[in-house]
Amino acid sequence: MNTSLRRTVVATAAISMALGMAACGKAGSSSSSSSASASSSAGGSQVIGLLLPETTTTRYEQFDKPLIEAKIKALAPSAVVKYYNANGQAATQAQQVTTAINQGAKVLIIDAVDSAQIKSSVQAAKDKGIKVVAYDRLASGPVSAYVSFDNEAVGKLQGQGLLDALGSKATPTAKIVEIDGDSADPNAADFKKGFTEAIAGKLTVGYDASGLWKPDVAAQKATAGIAAVGAKNIVGFYSANDGMAVGIISSMKTAGLEKLPIGGQDAQLDAVQRIIAGTQAYTIYKAYAPEADAAGTLAVDLLNGTDISSVATATKTNASGDSVPSQLLTPVLITKANVESTIVADKFYTVAQICTADFAAACTAAGIK
Known part of the structure; x- marks a missing residue:
């Protein structure tokens, strides 16, 4: 992993830890990550909807949500993030998109449960002048930007x-x-x-x-x-x-x-x-911090009408044939030999988190300390 990527992971992960699990909200419900006063003063014009797919995979609640919210808050302190988790149900996610639109969202970050079924929801958003950032999974329909790994x-x-x-x-x-x-x-x-x-x-x-x-x-x-x-x-x-x-x-x-x-x-x-x-x-x-950073940055740029070409430097064509400006990040293969030099060095997890009592001997044998 290159040095700049590592710095991004470390810095953003630190923000994530500061937010803690209190930022996660209740799965399957919507919540605002900003203050009620900010929501009121924004008048609905600075609302970003964050729609994640499920909770079975731990990354969404533990990493993606707080990291994206932190990046948006850093770039646009007055913006309000409305959060939704579909709990693995495409129909639920479609309803949540409608709710986000009705709550005044101007940009949606969507990690689709079903990339094909979400097409009509993406089109509905566009018809209302709302921009959509496809996160981690490339959704069908007129998506404005996409961020994921290769x-x-x-x-x-x-x-x-x-x-x-x-x-x-x-x-x-x-x-x-x-x-x-x-x-x-x-x-x-x-x-x-x-x-x-x-x-x-x-x-x-x-x-x-x-x-x-x-x-x-x-x-x-x-x-x-x-x-x-x-x-x-x-x-x-x-x-x-x-x-x-x-x-x-x-x-x-x-x-x-x-x-x-x-x-x-x-x-x-x-x-x-x-x-x-x-x-x-x-x-x-797949370091979540740079992916979340890119999603937050794209969402705020689209909210402000700023050109996104410096972030979305690639292009992907989705299943509906739409050409989508994209940022594709580089994954890393992890084995026992490089856990310490990657995941631990990046502070993705600490040694204390990995080497609990059940794994202390194995960590010692692997030279992780």
Whole structure:
């Protein structure tokens, strides 16, 4: 990770910690991150709606929400952020977009539950003169800007992480069980594409299914995959994210396959601990602070009518054919060998957070202190 990115992570994470969990609000409800007096004085003209998709993945409430709110407040102190979480329901998110529009939002930051279904809501916002920033997932419709990571690169790193973990066991005929994300999320297709390219001619996918980003579904699919391929014929597992890896690892243990490599992404705290303990091979670190910073900056620039080309330096075409100014950030492969030099050095998590009593010995063995 480059120095400037690291400084961004450190500085913004510090703001996040200062906000604490008090900034998170109640999942599935709307809340204002600014004062009531600011809301009143803004007269509705400085309202930004923040719509996140779910709470199963820990990143949204723990990182994305407070970091985005902090960036907006730093750039536009009088702006009011109205927050909504859809709890994984596309219909709920559509209703929340309508609510945000009716509450006077001039810009919406949307991490879509379903990138296709959200199209009509994005169009409704545009019809009202409201700008939409697609966050983390590229929504369909007339989106004004998009910020995420290079998601095909994420998939390629996941493939490389699994190949590295397998070592000499990675052969063209060696079979793996692949559990992908939800097809309603366009990122899932990018992850899969990158992963497939990375392992092409080096491994065979014996079973492939969607875990819908849900640990319990992923566990069910992994169990089905083990039965279909045969436990003795499997050399490793692919999980599209760390949350589903929890369920898959449970199925692996039941089948006596807990020593086989599995990876994920998002660098969740429990995943980092599993990496230290040796029960997960790798994760993908997508530093939330620069992503949140970019989203907040784009939202405020759009609110103020400022040119966004200095932030959105790339272009992506969404599923509806709209060309969207974009910022795409660089992911990092995390293994036991570089947890300290990346995640700990960036203060993403502290050693104390990682090396709790259950993981203290493993941390010592890994040289993390």
